[in-house]
Amino acid sequence: MEWKLRPARDLGLAPADRLRSLMRERGLVGMALNAAWRRLLCTYLLVFHRLEVEGRENLPPPPFVLIANHTSHLDALTLAAALRGEAARQAHALAAGEVFFGTGAGAAFAAYAINALPIWRGRTRRGDLTTLRERLVEDRLVYILFPEGTRSRNGGMGAFQPGLATLVAGTGVPVVPCWLDGAHAAWPPQRRWPRPGKLRLRIGAPLAVSAFAADAAGRQAMTEACRVAVLGLSSAGSRTS
Amino acid sequence: MSVAFAHPVTVWIVSATVAVVAAAAAAIFWLSATGRVRPDLRKELWLRLGSWCVLLPLMLGPVLAGREWTIGAVTILGLLCYREYARATGLFRERLLSAVVVLGIVAVNFAALDHWYGFFVALFPLTVCVLAVASIPLDRPQGYVQRVGLAVFGYVLFGAGLAHLGYMANDANYRPLVLLLLTAVALNDVAAFTCGKLIGGRKLLPATSPNKTLSGALGAVVVTASVVALLGAAMFGNTPMGALHWLVLFGVLVSVAGQSGDLMLSSIKRDIGIKDMGVVLPGHGGILDRFNSLLLVAPAVFHLVHYFVGVGAGQPVRVITGGG
Numbered sequence: 001m002e003w004k005l006r007p008a009r010d011l012g013l014a015p016a017d018r019l020r021s022l023m024r025e026r027g028l029v030g031m032a033l034n035a036a037w038r039r040l041l042c043t044y045l046l047v048f049h050r051l052e053v054e055g056r057e058n059l060p061p062p063p064f065v066l067i068a069n070h071t072s073h074l075d076a077l078t079l080a081a082a083l084r085g086e087a088a089r090q091a092h093a094l095a096a097g098e099v100f101f102g103t104g105a106g107a108a109f110a111a112y113a114i115n116a117l118p119i120w121r122g123r124t125r126r127g128d129l130t131t132l133r134e135r136l137v138e139d140r141l142v143y144i145l146f147p148e149g150t151r152s153r154n155g156g157m158g159a160f161q162p163g164l165a166t167l168v169a170g171t172g173v174p175v176v177p178c179w180l181d182g183a184h185a186a187w188p189p190q191r192r193w194p195r196p197g198k199l200r201l202r203i204g205a206p207l208a209v210s211a212f213a214a215d216a217a218g219r220q221a222m223t224e225a226c227r228v229a230v231l232g233l234s235s236a237g238s239r240t241s
Numbered sequence: 242m243s244v245a246f247a248h249p250v251t252v253w254i255v256s257a258t259v260a261v262v263a264a265a266a267a268a269i270f271w272l273s274a275t276g277r278v279r280p281d282l283r284k285e286l287w288l289r290l291g292s293w294c295v296l297l298p299l300m301l302g303p304v305l306a307g308r309e310w311t312i313g314a315v316t317i318l319g320l321l322c323y324r325e326y327a328r329a330t331g332l333f334r335e336r337l338l339s340a341v342v343v344l345g346i347v348a349v350n351f352a353a354l355d356h357w358y359g360f361f362v363a364l365f366p367l368t369v370c371v372l373a374v375a376s377i378p379l380d381r382p383q384g385y386v387q388r389v390g391l392a393v394f395g396y397v398l399f400g401a402g403l404a405h406l407g408y409m410a411n412d413a414n415y416r417p418l419v420l421l422l423l424t425a426v427a428l429n430d431v432a433a434f435t436c437g438k439l440i441g442g443r444k445l446l447p448a449t450s451p452n453k454t455l456s457g458a459l460g461a462v463v464v465t466a467s468v469v470a471l472l473g474a475a476m477f478g479n480t481p482m483g484a485l486h487w488l489v490l491f492g493v494l495v496s497v498a499g500q501s502g503d504l505m506l507s508s509i510k511r512d513i514g515i516k517d518m519g520v521v522l523p524g525h526g527g528i529l530d531r532f533n534s535l536l537l538v539a540p541a542v543f544h545l546v547h548y549f550v551g552v553g554a555g556q557p558v559r560v561i562t563g564g565g
Contacts, residue, residue, distance in 0.1 A: 003387050005513045006331040014520050027324060027333045028340060 009135070019107040020097070022117050022131045025139075030112055031089065037113035038088060041081045048196045049074070049186060053082045055203035058176065062090045062140045064206060065168055065175045069157045069230055070146035071184035074194060078180055079144045080114070082201055087142050092117045094132075094145040129166055137171050147226060155184035157234075160227045165212075165219035174206035175226055179233035202233045245305040250417035250475050254424055255305075258297060265290055289524035296522070296531070304419050308410040309354065311419060315407035316350040318532060323399040325518040325529045329509070330391050338392040341368070341375050346400040353408040355561040356553060361408060365401045369393050398536050405543035406535065411553035417476050421469065422495065422542060426534035429465040429499040436460025450507040458500055465499070466492030482549035491545060498541040499534035506533035 009023035018024055026034065045051040064087075066079050076093040083091050095101075097118030100110040110116040117132070135141055145167075147160035168175060179202045187194035207229055212222040246252050269286045272278045278286070303314035323346060327333040332342075345368035352361035372392045376385065406422065409415045437457025445453040469492035470485075477483045482491065506529060510516065519527025546552055 004331075004384075006334075007513055007515060008328040008331070008333065011328055011515065012517065012520060025328075025333075027328065028336065028343060031336065 016104065016107070019104075019111040020101050020118055022128055022135070024111060024117070026115070030115075033112045034089075034115050038081060041077055045078060045081050045199065048194075049078075049182070049199040051078060051081070051199045051201065053201045053203065055205075056082065056084070058203050058205050059083070059087060060174055060176070060206050062087050062142050063136050063173050065136070065143045065145060065164070065173060066091075066178060067145055067147055067164060067175055067226060067230060068178035068180050068201075069152070069234070070148045070150065071152045071155050071180075072187040072189070072194075073151070074183040074187045074199065075146060075151075075180055076114070076116075076144055078183065078199055078201055079178060082203070083142065090140060091115065091142040091144060094119050094143055096121065096150075097123075129163070133167055133171060136167070136173055143167075147223070147230075151189045152184070153189055155188070157227075157231060160223045162219060162223055164226060165209075165222040168209050169212065169219050169222065170214040172210045175209050175229075176206045177204040177226060177229035177233060178202060179204075179230060181235065204229055204233045245307075245416065248414060248417045248476070250472050251305075251420060253472070254417065254420045255301060258301065258424055262290070262293060262297065265293075285524060292522045292524050300423050301420060304410075304416055304423070308415070311410035311415070312350055312354045312407035315353075315403060316347065318528070319346045319350065319399040319403045321528045322403070322532060322536075323395055325527045326395050326399065326509075329513055329515060329518050330395075332388065332391045332395060335376065335388045335392070337375055337379070338372060338388055341372055342392050342396045342400065345371075345396045346404075349400045349404040350407055351561075353404050353411070356411045356556060356558045357562060358408075358553075358558070361404070365397075368396050368400065372396065402536055402540045404539075406539035409539075409543060409546075409552055411556055413556060414476070417472070418542075418546065421472055421476070422535065422538055425465055425469050425495050426499040426502075426538055428468060429461050429496050429534060430503070432464035433457040433461035433500065436464070446504065449504055449511060453504075461500060462493060462496040465496035468492070469495045477546075477550060480550045482546065487549065491542070494541050494545060495538055498537040502534045502537040505537070506530070 008025045008027075010018045010021050010025055013021055013023070066083075068075055068079060076095065080088070080091050080093060093114055093116040095110060095114070095116035095118060097120040100114070100116055101107040101118040107118075110118075119128075132143070136143060145164065147164040148158045149161040149163075150158075152158055164175070181200040181202075182198045186197035186199065207225060209222055209225075212218040212225070246255070269283070269290060272286075273283050299314070303310035320343065323342060324333075327339055327342075333339055345364065348368070349361060349364045352358075352364055373389055376388060406419065409419050412418070433453065434457065437452075437454040437460070440456035440460065441454060443455045444451065445455050445458050466489060470488040473488045473491050474483065477488070477491075482488065506518070510518065517526030518529040521528055522531055525531045543552065
C-alpha cells in the first residue's frame with residue numbers, strides 16, 4: 001500500500017490569485033455554492049426558457065469535453081445545467097477571462113457559482129493548455145467550451161479555433177458535440193439581459209478523437225470533424241442528414 | 242466589562258499583551274528609523290506585527306466577550322484549521338469523509354456549547370466509527386486506510402482535541418485560563434526562538450525542523466513553565482492544583498505540548514513537502530502555522546485542570562438540549 005498525499009493544486013496561492021487560477025480546486029464550500037447555483041439555474045431555465053434536452057444518454061462518464069455553437073451567455077449556463085451527477089460536479093466552463101474574471105466580485109461569482117476557468121484572449125500560454133490537459137485527464141474533469149472562441153453576432157456558426165484539438169489531442173478524452181437552439185433569440189450579444197424564450201439542447205454521440213493523429217494535420221482534421229458534428233445536430237443539419 | 246476583567250490574571254495578561262505589541266511596534270519603528278535592519282526584514286517585521294494586531298483582538302476578544310463567543314470562535318478556528326489540513330493532505334477530495342469531519346467538529350463544539358460532557362466525550366469514538374464506515378458504501382477499497390486515517394487524524398486534532406479549549410469556557414472562571422493558554426503558547430514560540438538564537442548549539446530535530454535547537458526547546462520550557470506556574474498560582478492557589486509541583490507540571494505541560502504541536506505540524510508539512518499550510522496570515526503562513534501549538538495544549542491542560550479542580554463545576558448543564 002502506498003500513501004499518496006496530493007495537496008490541492010492551488011495550495012499557497014493568495015485568495016485573489018486562486019480565483020483566477022487554472023489550478024483552482026474546490027472544497028466543500030465551493031461544491032455547496034455551485035450546487036445551489038445549479039439548482040437555481042435549472043429552475044430558471046425550466047421556467048423562463050422551457051429548456052428541453054435531447055440525447056442526455058449520449059454523455060459518457062467523465063472526463064469529456066462538451067462543445068456547442070456559441071451565440072449567447074445562456075450557452076454555457078444551459079450546457080452546465082444539462083449535466084447530472086458526477087459530470088455536473090466536475091464541470092468547468094472555459095470562459096473569457098476579460099469578461100468573467102475582470103473584477104474581484106465577477107471572478108468570485110465565476111469561480112464559485114459557475115465554476116469557470118479563465119482563458120485570456122491573446123494571453124493564453126502553452127503552459128496553460130498543458131495545465132488544462134493535465135487536469136482534464138488526471139482530475140477527470142468535464143470542460144464546457146465553445147470552439148468558435150466568441151459569441152456569434154448573427155446567430156450563425158463561425159469557424160472553429162484550433163485550441164480544442166490542441167487540448168484533447170493524444171489524451172483519448174472524448175468530445176461531445178451539442179447544438180443549442182433559441183439562445184440567440186433569448187439573449188443575443190446585443191442585449192443586456194435575457195428575455196423568455198424556448199431553448200432546445202441536442203446532445204450528440206461522443207466523437208472518438210483518438211482516431212486523429214496528434215500532428216498538425218490530425219488536429220486540423222479533428223477540428224473540422226468537431227465542427228461538422230456540431231453543425232450536424234442543428235435543425236438544418238438534421239434536415240440535411 | 243467588569244465581569245470580563247473580574248480576575249486579576251485576566252487584567253495582567255491583557256495589559257501585558259498590549260504592552261508587548263506596543264513595545265514591538267516601538268522597537269521596529271526605532272530599528273527602521275535608525276536603518277539597523279534591511280528593508281526586506283523590516284517589511285517582514287511590520288507584516289508580522291500587522292498580523293498580530295488583527296489576530297490578537299480576534300483571539301482575546303471572544304474570550305473576554307463570553308462563553309458563547311469563545312466556543313463560537315473555537316468552532317470557527319477548528320473549521321479553518323481543518324480546511325487547511327484537508328487541502329494540504331488532499332483529503333478535501335474525499336467529499337463524504339470531509340463532510341463527516343466537518344459535522345463532527347460542529348457537533349463536538351455544540352456539545353461544549355450545550356455543556357454536555359457525556360456527549361462531548363462520546364463524540365470521539367462515535368465520530369471515528371462513522372468515519373470508518375462512511376466511505377465503505379462507495380465500494381472503493383483502494384486508499385481506504387489512507388483516507389480514513391487522514392480523516393480520523395483531522396477530527397482528533399481540530400475537532401475532539403481543539404474543542405477542549407472551548408469547553409473550558411463552561412467554567413465560571415474560564416477567562417484567565419483560556420487567555421493564559423492563548424498567550425503562553427505564543428510566549429513559548431518566542432522564548433524558543435530567542436533562546437535558540439542567543440545560546441545556539443545542537444539542533445533539536447534537524448530533519449523535522451532545521452531551525453529549532455535543543456537550547457531553544459529547553460529555554461522555552463524554563464521561561465514558559467515559570468510564567469505559567471506563576472500565573473497558575475494566582476489562579477489555582479486555593480485548590481489541590483495550587484501545590485508547587487503541580488503548578489510546575491502545569492507549566493512544563495503547556496511548554497512541552499505546545500512545542501510538540503509545532504513539531505507535529507512540521508512533520509506533516511515535511512511529509513507532504515510544503516513550507517506553509519496557507520497564505521492567510523502575512524508573515525506567518527496559514528492559520529495552522531500560527532495555532533499548531535494550541536492543538537495538543539488544549540486537551541492536555543483541560544484534563545489536568547479537570548482532574549484537580551474540575552471544569553464547569555456548579556454551572557448549568559445541557560443548557561440547549563435540556564435534561565440536565
